[in-house]
Amino acid sequence: MDDDGDGLFRADGVSKVYPNGIRANDGISLHAAPGEVYGLLGPNGAGKTTLVKQVIGLLKPTAGRITLGACDLVADPAAARQLCSYLPQAQVPIDSFRAREAIVLCGRVRGGRRKAVERRADELIEALDLGEWRDKRGIGLSGGVKRLVGFAMVTVCPGRLVILDEPTNDVDPLRRRLLWEQVRQLGDRGAVVLLVTHNVLEAEKAVDRLAIISDGRLIAEGTPSAMKARDRGHLRLQLMIAPGHETPALPPFALRSTLAGHNLMTVIAEGDAAVGIKWAQQVIAAGAAEEYALSATSLEDAYIELTGRDSAGGVPGGIGG
Numbered sequence: 001m002d003d004d005g006d007g008l009f010r011a012d013g014v015s016k017v018y019p020n021g022i023r024a025n026d027g028i029s030l031h032a033a034p035g036e037v038y039g040l041l042g043p044n045g046a047g048k049t050t051l052v053k054q055v056i057g058l059l060k061p062t063a064g065r066i067t068l069g070a071c072d073l074v075a076d077p078a079a080a081r082q083l084c085s086y087l088p089q090a091q092v093p094i095d096s097f098r099a100r101e102a103i104v105l106c107g108r109v110r111g112g113r114r115k116a117v118e119r120r121a122d123e124l125i126e127a128l129d130l131g132e133w134r135d136k137r138g139i140g141l142s143g144g145v146k147r148l149v150g151f152a153m154v155t156v157c158p159g160r161l162v163i164l165d166e167p168t169n170d171v172d173p174l175r176r177r178l179l180w181e182q183v184r185q186l187g188d189r190g191a192v193v194l195l196v197t198h199n200v201l202e203a204e205k206a207v208d209r210l211a212i213i214s215d216g217r218l219i220a221e222g223t224p225s226a227m228k229a230r231d232r233g234h235l236r237l238q239l240m241i242a243p244g245h246e247t248p249a250l251p252p253f254a255l256r257s258t259l260a261g262h263n264l265m266t267v268i269a270e271g272d273a274a275v276g277i278k279w280a281q282q283v284i285a286a287g288a289a290e291e292y293a294l295s296a297t298s299l300e301d302a303y304i305e306l307t308g309r310d311s312a313g314g315v316p317g318g319i320g321g
């Protein structure tokens with residue numbers, strides 16, 4: 001794998017200004033090593049897809065460099081296509097192909113030998129529990145199964161850099177786990193894996209490091225634990241608002257809050273745990289909420305603080321932090 005220097009993926013000062021004047025990327029610098037699963041997180045319109053399109057040679061940066069080992073991916077888009085495997089957010093168009101046939105075809109197009117590709121396709125079909133759809137045509141497959149077949153198509157003969165944009169969309173919880181195991185294996189086999197996602201909770205478990213992008217800029221980078229450390233000394237107090245009830249007035253000790261559906265999430269100081277529980281119990285006793293939970297803060301809490309958005313795109317509704 002390493003005839004190409006250190007194999008490190010690097011973006012240095014990447015900026016992209018579209019012809020309409022929108023600055024979608026603004027001086028983004030990051031790197032990921034072979035074996036790493038690296039998350040790119042950010043709200044809608046943050047500039048993630050724009051960055052990815054520049055990596056795989058579909059867009060040219062306005063400024064900056066993108067390299068994989070010794071290869072300059074911007075100067076050599078043909079090499080970029082050879083070195084990178086990309087699962088886009090949109091479903092793969094495989095209506096007239098059978099699942100296994102589509103996976104094998106992709107491996108062959110990427111230059112894999114027939115026997116090796118067929119063996120790997122069968123391994124992936126088994127590992128992702130796709131056996132019952134193996135010989136079904138794409139047109140008859142559910143969205144989640146198509147997503148998994150798409151993942152297998154992209155990874156049957158993977159490049160050194162594998163980019164996965166929301167790979168688990170539409171996939172059921174059990175097969176999601178199987179898919180994350182395969183993502184980890186891609187890293188273990190030496191690929192650099194870039195994972196583009198809004199799903200902070202999943203990313204927290206799946207990535208080694210991550211970058212949070214907002215308004216085209218990289219606003220935070222590090223391991224999930226380092227990001228969570230921003231919230232050291234804080235707890236998350238969640239209230240499930242009773243249907244038909246107004247959101248209760250926030251107590252003065254709430255540092256910040258977000259409302260996602262009926263779920264009111266507040267961040268409080270550890271020292272306020274007792275008054276927090278008392279407040280939650282009073283809200284429940286008044287009938288305005290059904291249950292509460294007090295837990296450690298998660299990566300999502302750090303994400304909300306940094307971007308001003310929850311992972312579903314909701315805007316925090318409480319007092320600033």
Ligand SMILES: Nc1ncnc2c1ncn2[C@@H]1O[C@H](COP(=O)(O)OP(=O)(O)OP(=O)(O)O)[C@@H](O)[C@H]1O
Binds near residue numbers: 022045
């Ligand atoms: N071809 C284009 N021409 C002009 N502006 C564009 C183009 N593509 C994207 N943009 C703008 O660039 C910004 C970044 O968009 P981009 O698609 O890269 O964000 P994203 O983080 O991938 O969003 P999402 O999570 O919704 O997919 C947005 O303001 C978007 O409207």
